[in-house]
Amino acid sequence: MSRLVNAEHLRASYHTPDGREVTAVDGVSVHIDEGEVLGIAGESGSGKSTLGAILSLTARPPLYVDSGSLEIDGQTQALDGSSKIPRTWRGSVVSLLPQGAMNSISPTMRVRDLVVDVMRAHNRSVTKDEALDRARDRLASLDLPTRVLDAYPHQLSGGMKQRTVTIISTLLNPRLLIADEPTSALDVTSQKALIDMLLQMLEQKIMSGVIFITHDLPVLRTVSNRIAVMYAGKIVEVGDAEELTTAPRHPYSAALLSSVLVPEPAYRKMRVYGIPGAPPNLAHPPSGCRFHPRCGLVMDECHTEEPPHVGDQLRFSKCFWALKNPGQSVPLKAVTASSLSETDTVVEDDDDTTSRPDDEPSEVPA
Amino acid sequence: MNFARYLGRKALWYLAALIIALLLNFILPRLIPGNPVDAIVSQLSRGGGTGGDQLKAIHENYMREFGLDKPLWEQFLVYLGQLAQGDLGTSFAQFPASVNTLVAAALPWSIAIQLPAILVGWVLGNILGAIAAFKGGWFDRGAFLPSLFLSSMPPYCLAILLLYIVGVKLQILPIGGAYSFGLSPELSLEFFGDAITYFWLPFWSIVLIFLGGQAVGMRSMAIYENGSDYVNYGRGLGLRDSKIVRYIFRNAMLPQITGLALSISGMIAGALITELVFSYPGIGTLLFNAISQVDYPVIQAITLFITLAVLGANFLMEILYGIIDPRIRASQSGDR
Numbered sequence: 001m002s003r004l005v006n007a008e009h010l011r012a013s014y015h016t017p018d019g020r021e022v023t024a025v026d027g028v029s030v031h032i033d034e035g036e037v038l039g040i041a042g043e044s045g046s047g048k049s050t051l052g053a054i055l056s057l058t059a060r061p062p063l064y065v066d067s068g069s070l071e072i073d074g075q076t077q078a079l080d081g082s083s084k085i086p087r088t089w090r091g092s093v094v095s096l097l098p099q100g101a102m103n104s105i106s107p108t109m110r111v112r113d114l115v116v117d118v119m120r121a122h123n124r125s126v127t128k129d130e131a132l133d134r135a136r137d138r139l140a141s142l143d144l145p146t147r148v149l150d151a152y153p154h155q156l157s158g159g160m161k162q163r164t165v166t167i168i169s170t171l172l173n174p175r176l177l178i179a180d181e182p183t184s185a186l187d188v189t190s191q192k193a194l195i196d197m198l199l200q201m202l203e204q205k206i207m208s209g210v211i212f213i214t215h216d217l218p219v220l221r222t223v224s225n226r227i228a229v230m231y232a233g234k235i236v237e238v239g240d241a242e243e244l245t246t247a248p249r250h251p252y253s254a255a256l257l258s259s260v261l262v263p264e265p266a267y268r269k270m271r272v273y274g275i276p277g278a279p280p281n282l283a284h285p286p287s288g289c290r291f292h293p294r295c296g297l298v299m300d301e302c303h304t305e306e307p308p309h310v311g312d313q314l315r316f317s318k319c320f321w322a323l324k325n326p327g328q329s330v331p332l333k334a335v336t337a338s339s340l341s342e343t344d345t346v347v348e349d350d351d352d353t354t355s356r357p358d359d360e361p362s363e364v365p366a
Numbered sequence: 367m368n369f370a371r372y373l374g375r376k377a378l379w380y381l382a383a384l385i386i387a388l389l390l391n392f393i394l395p396r397l398i399p400g401n402p403v404d405a406i407v408s409q410l411s412r413g414g415g416t417g418g419d420q421l422k423a424i425h426e427n428y429m430r431e432f433g434l435d436k437p438l439w440e441q442f443l444v445y446l447g448q449l450a451q452g453d454l455g456t457s458f459a460q461f462p463a464s465v466n467t468l469v470a471a472a473l474p475w476s477i478a479i480q481l482p483a484i485l486v487g488w489v490l491g492n493i494l495g496a497i498a499a500f501k502g503g504w505f506d507r508g509a510f511l512p513s514l515f516l517s518s519m520p521p522y523c524l525a526i527l528l529l530y531i532v533g534v535k536l537q538i539l540p541i542g543g544a545y546s547f548g549l550s551p552e553l554s555l556e557f558f559g560d561a562i563t564y565f566w567l568p569f570w571s572i573v574l575i576f577l578g579g580q581a582v583g584m585r586s587m588a589i590y591e592n593g594s595d596y597v598n599y600g601r602g603l604g605l606r607d608s609k610i611v612r613y614i615f616r617n618a619m620l621p622q623i624t625g626l627a628l629s630i631s632g633m634i635a636g637a638l639i640t641e642l643v644f645s646y647p648g649i650g651t652l653l654f655n656a657i658s659q660v661d662y663p664v665i666q667a668i669t670l671f672i673t674l675a676v677l678g679a680n681f682l683m684e685i686l687y688g689i690i691d692p693r694i695r696a697s698q699s700g701d702r
Contacts, residue, residue, distance in 0.1 A: 056602050057602075058598060058601050058602045060598075060601070087604050087606070088604050089604070090601065090602055090603065090604035091602070091603040091604030091605075092604065095602065095603065096598075096599065096602030096603070098595060098598065098599050098602065103594055103595035103596060104595045104596055104599040105596055105599075106596040106600075106613040106616070106617060107596075107617065107691070107692075107693060108613075108616045108617055108690060108691055108692065109613065109616070110692075117605060117609055118603045118604075118605065121603070121604050121605045121606055121609065122604060152692040152693070152696075154692070154693050154696070155692075155696075165599075168603070169602075169603070172604075
């Protein structure tokens with residue numbers, strides 16, 4: 001397989017009105033092979049959506065990209081504002097499939113108007129009929145009714161709206177599709193329909209790669225080839241989807257997995273441990289490894305030193321424990337054991353439902 | 367089509383509202399204390415020389431002439447009968463001038479000054495507000511504060527300020543009236559050139575006030591829409607900024623159109639204070655004089671025009687809303 005995307009050294013921060021900079025994505029590199037789905041998992045506030053905004057080239061104030069470059073198919077584009085990003089890259093090279101398609105189409109326009117506008121934004125010579133024909137073919141090939149083109153957004157159901165938006169996002173055959181929590185607002189049936197459709201599109205080579213951002217680990221396991229786990233603005237582990245979910249090599253991945261309920265018999269008597277504590281405020285990230293205050297396997301060097309990169313580009317873990325125990329997976333219980341005495345029956349989902357420990361409210365939008 | 371049926375039903379309601387308004391227009395002026403004929407007769411007696419019997423005869427004569435000796439319901443029927451023939455009656459205070467002529471003489475002045483003023487103010491205000499919302503920063507602050515100041519200023523303050531500075535101190539433009547003494551309204555270039563100098567002051571005093579309010583409203587709507595999902599998605603699809611701005615405009619426009627319709631319907635009432643300050647011979651001045659002279663037919667006629675304008679503008683607005691926003695169209699025609 002050939003390499004599709006190399007995104008290197010991405011760093012972006014939110015500038016708060018009182019002049020502080022909150023770095024939401026800090027030195028992240030992403031690599032994707034042709035035909036691959038990379039899942040990105042993490043709690044709210046871990047920087048997943050910010051990463052999505054950077055890669056889909058839609059970062060806008062108060063979010064500023066400080067450094068980073070994006071290489072797709074040999075074309076390289078600096079993201080730090082030093083060179084202007086061509087408008088037509090958005091939509092045709094990378095395309096965004098947004099979170100909550102509910103309001104993604106202006107309420108006063110028909111779907112077909114947006115289809116025509118999108119096609120003509122990239123090629124002025126496209127006629128209205130050509131644009132609509134293309135959308136109709138696309139809809140038909142994915143077994144969707146073509147009448148959605150004549151509808152206003154409020155006339156479509158949530159699931160249909162999300163699938164329609166997916167069609168529009170991929171109209172121009174983007175090389176990379178960035179799907180930012182596309183399934184989060186949908187019921188399980190619509191989630192499955194959308195995921196099946198995405199995989200079908202990938203098979204038809206409508207797009208060459210997908211970055212799928214979600215906090216929903218079971219969904220990620222079904223949709224992605226590889227999974228990247230983000231914590232506090234950094235990718236802490238990347239690995240093959242099956243391998244990462246069964247044998248994680250970073251304590252945070254293990255903790256994240258232990259807080260997911262799966263409706264299978266084996267889980268009936270299992271205890272959901274959850275992750276003690278709350279994600280750090282990114283305005284003042286912890287020193288050393290950012291997970292160390294919540295980690296059950298914490299060592300001395302974790303407090304002060306940046307954790308090492310263990311593994312290669314496509315499969316790595318950033319952890320001192322992984323460095324000392326090569327090839328081993330993190331024992332689930334060990335991760336959370338140390339703090340279990342204080343917070344005994346913690347059952348929390350992987351989303352951030354607890355309040356932050358420090359008094360300062362977080363300035364970072366999810 | 368369902369929407370047409372909806373509009374038909376609405377039209378019936380508007381008709382009912384019109385009939386009630388006609389009744390009120392008729393009764394309310396008659397509740398003003400004082401009899402118009404008393405005022406006219408006391409005016410005559412002031413000159414002296416006329417005896418009590420003569421005055422009484424004159425009084426009765428006027429009462430009969432104006433139809434005020436008949437019971438109220440009969441007067442109303444007579445009024446409706448005249449109205450059906452397009453006759454608005456005869457003015458009491460400027461007897462025997464017909465109300466039709468009085469209104470016809472005043473209305474063009476009011477419309478000529480206000481329709482352009484409202485349209486110019488609306489268009490400029492909305493553009494200014496939208497640009498301020500997009501640019502932000504210094505441009506925003508520079509445009510927003512004066513707009514807020516203008517919109518919260520009472521109309522007569524600005525009118526008097528303009529009058530004093532431009533008309534009295536600088537003496538650039540004439541301070542009152544609609545055209546120079548000695549000319550009479552006609553369609554000639556000479557008359558137009560003269561009238562336009564009288565036009566600017568009241569025109570700008572209306573434009574500036576209206577522009578401020580529209581800019582403030584549009585700015586906050588556009589800021590709100592600018593942060594919405596479809597803007598971000600449109601950018602993610604590589605749409606041109608101008609295209610996205612058009613989406614935002616369409617969505618931010620609805621409350622602004624309400625404002626426009628209400629102003630245009632209010633226009634018939636005349637910019638009363640502005641017209642008085644500049645002694646402009648429009649409907650506002652006519653209404654003001656009619657009320658002070660208890661001139662029933664003139665008051666009735668003007669309030670009737672106001673009623674028609676308000677109802678008409680609201681009806682148009684309802685159609686326009688349906689065209690702009692599909693969700694309103696759907697709920698109006700009972701789709702959901």
